[in-house]
Amino acid sequence: MNVEIIGLWAGATWNALNDANGTLSGKSLKKATKLKEKELYAAIGWLAREGKVYVNDIEKDVEVTLI
Numbered sequence: 001m002n003v004e005i006i007g008l009w010a011g012a013t014w015n016a017l018n019d020a021n022g023t024l025s026g027k028s029l030k031k032a033t034k035l036k037e038k039e040l041y042a043a044i045g046w047l048a049r050e051g052k053v054y055v056n057d058i059e060k061d062v063e064v065t066l067i
Contacts, residue, residue, distance in 0.1 A: 001042075006042050006043065006046055007046065009033070009035055009039050009040070009042060009043035009046070010042075010043040010046040010047050010050075012033045012035065012043070013029060013033055013035070013040065013043040013044060013047060013064075014047060014052065014053075014066070016029055016032035016033050017029070017053070017064060017065075017066050018066065019032075020032070022065055022066040023063060023064070023065040023066070024063070024064055025058070025061050025062065025063050025064075026040065026044075026061045026062040026063075026064065027061055029044075029064060044062075044064055047064075051067060052066065052067055053065060053066055053067060054067055
């Protein structure tokens with residue numbers, strides 16, 4: 001898998017969070033970005049590694065918040 005593609009997914013994820021005032025559930029992010037689950041979690045991992053998001057485990061999902 002190309003790192004540039006994951007970067008594009010991360011950008012789409014960041015934009016969706018920014019448009020939603022900073023916080024969305026994993027399910028809502030998946031719907032907003034139209035990414036597959038594996039793609040979304042790769043993007044979230046990218047953003048978390050860069051210190052741009054906080055991921056909170058909620059009941060049967062995650063909540064992702066921009067930092």
